[in-house]
Amino acid sequence: MRMGRAGLLLLLCFLTLSMMIPAVQAEPEASHGRAVYWIPLDQEVEQGLARFLDRGFREAKEGGAEAIILEMDTLGGDVAAALEIGKLLRTSKIPVTVYIKGEAISAGSYIALNADHILMAPGSAMGAAEPRTITGERADPKTVAFWASNMRAAAEAHDRDPEIAAGMVDRNLEIKGLKKKGELLSLSAGQAIQRKMADRMVKGDADVLRFVKAHPSDVVRVDQTLSEQVARFVTSPYVIPVLFMVGLAGLAIEFLTPGFGLPGVIGLSAFGLYFFGHYLAGLAGMETFVLFAAGLILLLIEIFVPGFGIFGILGLLSLVASIVAAAADRMFSLTTLVVALLLTVVGMIIAVRRLGLKRGVKRFVLHTAQDNTTGYVAQPGRRELIGKQGMALSPLRPAGTAVIEGKRVDVVSEGGFIPPRTPVKVVDVQGLRVVVRGLTSSDDGADSGSR
The missing domain is CATH 3.90.226.10 (2-enoyl-CoA Hydratase; Chain A, domain 1)
Structure with a gap:
């Protein structure tokens, strides 16, 4: 069974928090x-x-x-x-x-x-x-x-x-x-x-x-101890910028490509190592992990629930606050994070233009242009979806997202609220507007009988 992006991110948050439990050290032997x-x-x-x-x-x-x-x-x-x-x-x-x-x-x-x-x-x-x-x-x-x-x-x-x-x-x-x-x-x-x-x-x-x-x-x-060796390595001012670069680049690639995979794991692992090392060094407390986890959750909400960017902004601020709070030298950490972010943005622009990440970016950029010399051309309809069934991925109030035949589709409900994970059926397509209706168990049985 495949686990969704949200499930994997929350699992990694849990594993990061579980790393905080300090190892029990044996009492030194009396001389x-x-x-x-x-x-x-x-x-x-x-x-x-x-x-x-x-x-x-x-x-x-x-x-x-x-x-x-x-x-x-x-x-x-x-x-x-x-x-x-x-x-x-x-x-x-x-x-x-x-x-x-x-x-x-x-x-x-x-x-x-x-x-x-x-x-x-x-x-x-x-x-x-x-x-x-x-x-x-x-x-x-x-x-x-x-x-x-x-x-x-x-x-x-x-x-x-x-x-x-x-x-x-x-x-x-x-x-x-x-x-x-x-x-x-x-x-x-x-x-x-x-x-x-x-x-x-x-x-x-x-x-x-x-x-x-x-x-x-x-x-x-x-x-x-092994934990002290990790702490010494991670708190080095030469290692911290590398962790920031790897973490930001991994998360950026993950958000620009469909699904959840290795880049996201590497990115979260880099930040997890940063916090774990600073925790072992006595610099980071429980509050920094809570801030980091809250930031990731807010970013997940921004990705999967349509909004106005408020959750995303709060998530980013929470992540930055957690990173700075865990540092021994907060000004150095903040400066390093900003530089790493700028370098990551530049690197991603180069990757998008030169290394073939354009397919992932298409989810965020409108590529179709209207030119009055060739006439105004509407986006092609998706009438082939009529009659197809799927499941609501987010709440439909009435707009939201559904998975239909394994693909994410922006949809609107025929009327009223449809909660997430509710089976839905496409009943109409009006241009780019895909209209769905929530299915009940009786609807499923009727559909099965008709087939």
Whole structure:
């Protein structure tokens, strides 16, 4: 049995909402010795990482940890996430040691400066923390000044040189013997230790454990769950635009072509992944899913029930509100959504003109032209429908839509209201006006007997 477009869309809405149910996590095992929690801080800094570290610190507190080691190797990322992680380190009652195994660049250097101790492996580096936009351009002077002040504060809180910390951000700052004006500061492991920006150089994990006076048997490693990995991937500022593009393009193709198929599934899945990832990252609540589902339902009403566009407008506003509400940076999310929408519109225009989607568009565009040089030609009648039976797809008040011989037809009732899913019969065709009559069980029996 084939499921209609409305049924599939509602089913996908239900599945999206069901994904919100969080997986039950096992309680961390209590440590019976000197617990040292070892947490990786790698790849990009974003909101998903902040949620993961927050869980790791909570487990360390519940497990009675005496030290937390963050193994760092990152090129930076989101400023807002870095500020949140920095606050997590500053307010931790458990001593935090950052072990820079590779790079602590940009937001990574800010996080490291908030730790109680910084250890660096040979060949590692920290610095180059100039804020940039997602397109790679330098941030405005106000943002640079804000970020430099936060770097200074983090360094001062742990008796590190605030000028060196600010020099990692501000090109205009000059530090005699270390940095010229116009350059960004980045320190090697040796330079960082010499300038007292780091505590010690270590050659491996064993040296790190000796520094915190722990044994390998004391280590409790905290790994990311599958849901946290999904959250980290989805909340990346580089992935969000792709999800918007895929989601909008899938829904646009679905609405331009008959039936419900793969494009609609892909489009809804992209938006479902966006919301699910932000929910796991602690950014989206139940209200965002309700707004998104309400938006889809309103768009369905607009498609299947004749109206004046009010439901469609409300549906679009609800969808936009849900997307923006779920974002960590709402201005970035709104801007990205608008750009993705414009690119989708341009792409669909190209597809319609070049790639053969014109058949689907014919449902929305009047293609017949009247030319006074050739005379005014009426649309061809559909008198072959007389006597055919079908079913009302929407309420007929008296106009609406019916399915006749497997095809959607705009019809009007012979008189009075006909509810949806009522059997109907075409009794007359007047030009483009297809007139139907509701059938009762007795009518069906009469028709069967006459045949």
